[in-house]
Amino acid sequence: MSLVNxxxxxxxxxxxxxxxxxxxxxxxxxxxxxxxxxxxKQAKIVSVVGEDFPQETLDMFKAKDIITEGLQxxxxxxxxxxxxxxxxxxNSRDTIDTQLNVLENFDPVIPDSYQDCEYLMLGNLxxxxxxxxxxxxxxxxxxxxxxxxNFWMEIAMPDLKKVIKEIGVLxxxxxxxxxxxxxxxxxxxxxxxxxxGPTTLIIKxxxxxxxxxxxxxxxxxxxxxxEEVFDPTGAGDTFPGGFIGHLASTGDLSWENMKNAxxxxxxxxxxxxxxFGIERLRDLSMEEIADRINEFxxxxxxxxxxxxxxx
Amino acid sequence: MSLVNxxxxxxxxxxxxxxxxxxxxxxxxxxxxxxxxxxxKQAKIVSVVGEDFPQETLDMFKAKDIITEGLQxxxxxxxxxxxxxxxxxxNSRDTIDTQLNVLENFDPVIPDSYQDCEYLMLGNLxxxxxxxxxxxxxxxxxxxxxxxxNFWMEIAMPDLKKVIKEIGVLxxxxxxxxxxxxxxxxxxxxxxxxxxGPTTLIIKxxxxxxxxxxxxxxxxxxxxxxEEVFDPTGAGDTFPGGFIGHLASTGDLSWENMKNAxxxxxxxxxxxxxxFGIERLRDLSMEEIADRINEFxxxxxxxxxxxxxxx
Numbered sequence: 121m122s123l124v125n126x127x128x129x130x131x132x133x134x135x136x137x138x139x140x141x142x143x144x145x146x147x148x149x150x151x152x153x154x155x156x157x158x159x160x161k162q163a164k165i166v167s168v169v170g171e172d173f174p175q176e177t178l179d180m181f182k183a184k185d186i187i188t189e190g191l192q193x194x195x196x197x198x199x200x201x202x203x204x205x206x207x208x209x210x211n212s213r214d215t216i217d218t219q220l221n222v223l224e225n226f227d228p229v230i231p232d233s234y235q236d237c238e239y240l241m242l243g244n245l246x247x248x249x250x251x252x253x254x255x256x257x258x259x260x261x262x263x264x265x266x267x268x269x270n271f272w273m274e275i276a277m278p279d280l281k282k283v284i285k286e287i288g289v290l291x292x293x294x295x296x297x298x299x300x301x302x303x304x305x306x307x308x309x310x311x312x313x314x315x316x317g318p319t320t321l322i323i324k325x326x327x328x329x330x331x332x333x334x335x336x337x338x339x340x341x342x343x344x345x346x347e348e349v350f351d352p353t354g355a356g357d358t359f360p361g362g363f364i365g366h367l368a369s370t371g372d373l374s375w376e377n378m379k380n381a382x383x384x385x386x387x388x389x390x391x392x393x394x395x396f397g398i399e400r401l402r403d404l405s406m407e408e409i410a411d412r413i414n415e416f417x418x419x420x421x422x423x424x425x426x427x428x429x430x431x
Numbered sequence: 432m433s434l435v436n437x438x439x440x441x442x443x444x445x446x447x448x449x450x451x452x453x454x455x456x457x458x459x460x461x462x463x464x465x466x467x468x469x470x471x472k473q474a475k476i477v478s479v480v481g482e483d484f485p486q487e488t489l490d491m492f493k494a495k496d497i498i499t500e501g502l503q504x505x506x507x508x509x510x511x512x513x514x515x516x517x518x519x520x521x522n523s524r525d526t527i528d529t530q531l532n533v534l535e536n537f538d539p540v541i542p543d544s545y546q547d548c549e550y551l552m553l554g555n556l557x558x559x560x561x562x563x564x565x566x567x568x569x570x571x572x573x574x575x576x577x578x579x580x581n582f583w584m585e586i587a588m589p590d591l592k593k594v595i596k597e598i599g600v601l602x603x604x605x606x607x608x609x610x611x612x613x614x615x616x617x618x619x620x621x622x623x624x625x626x627x628g629p630t631t632l633i634i635k636x637x638x639x640x641x642x643x644x645x646x647x648x649x650x651x652x653x654x655x656x657x658e659e660v661f662d663p664t665g666a667g668d669t670f671p672g673g674f675i676g677h678l679a680s681t682g683d684l685s686w687e688n689m690k691n692a693x694x695x696x697x698x699x700x701x702x703x704x705x706x707f708g709i710e711r712l713r714d715l716s717m718e719e720i721a722d723r724i725n726e727f728x729x730x731x732x733x734x735x736x737x738x739x740x741x742x
Contacts (some may be wrong), residue, residue, distance in 0.1 A: 209615070304520070307656045328639035331656060340730045342651035345618045345642060380735035413737045419651045420731040424691035426724045 123368040124234050124261075125152045125361070126166040126253050127243020128223065129173070129191065133203040134396060136210065136351050144397040145177050146202065148243030148267065151354040154401050155361030155388040156241070157184045158409060159369040164234050166190035166253065168222045170198040180402070189231045197222045210349050211326060230256045238262040239368040242287070243357060244269050247279035254286050263373060265289040265364050266318075267357065270296050285317035288373075291360045293324045306331060307338070320378060322363070324356055332382045334375055341382045342420055344390045344412070351396045355389040358401060362388030387412045434679040435545050435572075436463045436672070437477040437564050438554020439534065440484070440502060444514040445707060447521065447662050455708040456488050457513065459554030459578065462665040465712050466672030466699045467552070468495045469720060470680040475545050477501035477564065479533045481509040491713070500542045508533045521660050522637060541567045549573040550679040553598070554668060555580050558590035565597050574684060576600040576675050577629075578668065581607050596628035599684075602671045604635045617642060618649070631689060633674070635667055643693045645686055652693045653731055655701045655723070662707045666700040669712060673699030698723045 132146030149167045156163045164187040171193065181188050198221040206213045228249055240261040242250045250266060264287040272280050273296065284290060290313065294306060300316075301309035310321050310333035321333040327349065332339040363385035370377055390412060394400045443457030460478045467474045475498040482504065492499050509532040517524045539560055551572040553561045561577060575598040583591050584607065591611075595601060601624065605617060611627075612620035621632050621644035632644040638660065640653040674696035681688055701723060705711045 305657070305659055307658050325639065328636065329651075329653070338656055338730060339733075340640075340653035340656070341733075342640070342653065342731075345621075345649055345651070346616065347618050348616055376734070379733045383733055383735050384737075410737050413735055417733075417735070419649060420653075420733075422650075422652075422690045422694055422728075422731075423687070424694050424724055424728070426695075426721050 122162070122164070122234075122237045123156055123160045123239040123241065123364060124164045124166060124190075124230070124237040125149050125156065125241045125243065126228055126250070127152060127241075127245055127267075127357070128200055129165065129167040129169050130200040130202060132353060132397060133201075133216075134351055134353050135205040135216075136396075137206070137208055138348070138350050139396070141396050143201070145174075146353060146397055147200065148245075148357040150398060151357035151392065151401065152241055152243050152361035152364075153181070153186050154184065154398060155358045155385075155392075156365030156368070157186050158388070158404065158406070159362075159365035159384075160239075161185060162187050163365070164190060164237070166228050166230060166234070168192040168194060168226045168228075169200075170222045171195050173199045187233075190229065190234055192222075192229070194222045204353070206352065210352055213352075228253050228256075235259070239364055240264045241360060241364045242266040242283075243360075247272050247276050247283045251279065251283040251286070254283065263288045263364070263367060265291065265360055267291045267360050268296070270299055273299050281316060284313075287318050289320040289322060289363075290318040291322040291324060291363075293326070293356070297321070297323050310338075322360075322382060324359060326352070326355070330359065330382055330386060332378060334378065337375060339379045339382065341379075341386045342416070343386060344415060344419060346390065346393065349393045352393050353397065354401070355392045358392040359385040359389040361385070383413065383416050387416055433473070433475070433545075433548045434467055434471045434550040434552065434675060435475045435477060435501075435541070435548040436460050436467065436552045436554065437539055437561070438463060438552075438556055438578075438668070439511055440476065440478040440480050441511040441513060443664060443708060444512075444527075445662055445664050446516040446527075448517065448519050449659070449661050450707070452707050454512070456485075457665060457708055458511065459556075459665075459668040461709060462668035462703065462712065463552055463554050463672035463675075464492070464497050465495065465709055466669045466696075466703075467676030467679070468497050469699070469715065469717070470673075470676035470695075471550075472496060473498050474676070475501060475548070477539050477541060477545070479503040479505060479537045479539075480511075481533045482506050484510045498544075501540065501545055503533075503540070505533045515664070517663065521663055524663075539564050539567075546570070550675055551575045552671060552675045553577040553594075554671070558583050558587050558594045562590065562594040562597070565594065574599045574675070574678060576602065576671055578602045578671050579607070581610055584610050592627060598629050600631040600633060600674075601629040602633040602635060602674075604637070604667070608632070608634050621649070633671075633693060635670060637663070637666075641670070641693055641697060643689060645689065648686055650690045650693065652690075652697045653727070654697060655726060655730060657701065657704065660704045663704050664708065665712070666703045669703040670696040670700040672696070694724065694727050698727055
């Protein structure tokens with residue numbers, strides 16, 4: 121079923137304790153679309169790049185059956201650029217440089233061919249633009265998933281709250297859930313956030329996994345303990361990409377399938393961190409994905425029956 | 432099957448963002464023994480207290496079918512006392528006061544009636560004392576579980592490594608696993624630590640759950656997201672208590688049952704943090720424990736089959 125992904129397509133330059141890259145392909149919408157492409161046909165991009173963006177990457181999107189009609193290419197302008205350096209613990213990073221470039225005046229336009237979209241993924245972006253996209257859809261999608269970050273909570277909270285009202289699933293990290301709700305307990309934070317509009321909340325906890333909240337239910341998807349986290353960039357975008365990709369491919373929005381979708385998101389994100397940028401995510405086989413899903417099942421499934429043999 | 436628990440029985444004074452206690456009952460061996468008492472008959476304590484220790488608590492142990500023959504009561508001396516204050520995030524704390532008292536010259540003696548012990552739980556204590564206990568056992572127990580902390584890694588690493596060689600299961604937190612192994616990746620840390628002696632390693636991650644490592648296998652027990660973590664004191668001791676209590680009651684040391692045991696440990700620890708000290712852990716019903724185990728199953732079990740309906 122038709123999926124539209126909105127967000128940045130960008131250049132990143134990344135430094136981790138394991139090495140350093142020159143300008144490589146990044147951006148939330150890139151990770152989201154690649155992750156979703158393993159599950160859904162013709163995932164559609166809405167984004168903007170400059171004339172410096174490589175044709176090779178546009179060709180790669182095409183090869184992945186990703187539709188780029190909504191990807192504006194601005195002649196005479198440059199692609200959004202972000203550069204960052206991770207600390208030794210890989211859980212925090214410093215931004216070295218941000219060059220907005222084409223993003224400064226980005227006006228997301230939804231092509232007519234995208235209008236039948238049933239699933240809409242709004243990657244991290246200015247909340248007013250995310251709202252504009254929702255308002256541009258002639259028919260309200262069956263599911264809207266929105267990712268955002270603390271930055272917008274600090275400078276554009278009213279706009280953010282406006283767009284959150286309109287969505288089905290919100291994905292943020294634990295720090296952001298606390299900031300948005302004013303509650304330290306994630307369970308209390310979730311209850312407050314679910315009152316703001318979304319029916320489902322996902323709290324991403326990086327190497328500690330992710331929590332799924334809906335009504336009074338909660339589910340915990342672990343992160344796979346990896347030999348090496350090589351580069352965390354994009355994991356937080358790959359995750360919702362795998363999540364909505366699975367939902368769009370199955371068309372099932374039940375609680376049980378939301379649980380499956382969050383496992384799928386975690387599995388896809390666990391690939392992204394294994395290499396720089398999109399290097400690992402770009403060329404996965406279905407067998408690799410199936411193996412990883414099995415690893416997650418082994419990681420968490422147990423069969424304790426209690427009382428089994430008490431005293 | 433017979434279980435012996437060695438560690439501190441103490442007084443604590445605790446301050447959290449939710450309130451403050453006077454001297455209340457604490458100590459690793461207290462939490463371990465109470466947690467285990469729900470699963471195993473006649474859990475046996477080896478510890479020491481002063482003459483100021485309340486008879487009421489000794490009676491409570493008796494009522495719980497906990498054997499205190501190995502709990503030395505030193506006349507004219509005072510019980511070990513610890514006082515601490517938790518930070519607002521409840522993940523870190525400052526020690527306000529430590530009065531070793533009877534612990535200063537503690538010489539753990541294993542009563543003859545304890546010698547048939549098949550399961551030995553060594554709570555956090557000076558590594559040389561932990562080793563002495565192992566050497567005091569006429570027959571090597573079927574399973575030895577050892578808990579320790581960063582403090583001993585800093586001041587008594589050679590002794591700690593000596594005792595770790597002799598045990599089956601080591602329980603430490605993530606920071607301690609990194610300190611002990613010199614590896615940041617927990618997967619690499621686990622491999623190095625398993626080469627030091629134990630066949631199984633448990634890495635406790637507090638509100639983020641716990642990891643179980645054995646051979647090349649790994650299992651992730653989540654922590655239950657709670658409305659309120661009222662007082663984390665003793666959770667890290669309750670956890671191995673529930674773990675070894677389940678193993679001792681089932682007598683099954685397979686990987687599958689280790690998984691069940693770590694879930695049991697997590698479930699028991701989730702009670703401890705709900706109130707100050709042992710207040711919640713002391714009076715649980717079997718129904719409450721069974722309900723909590725079910726919550727853990729709902730929290731983590733999923734049934735994703737892949738490829739389910741790819742493209």
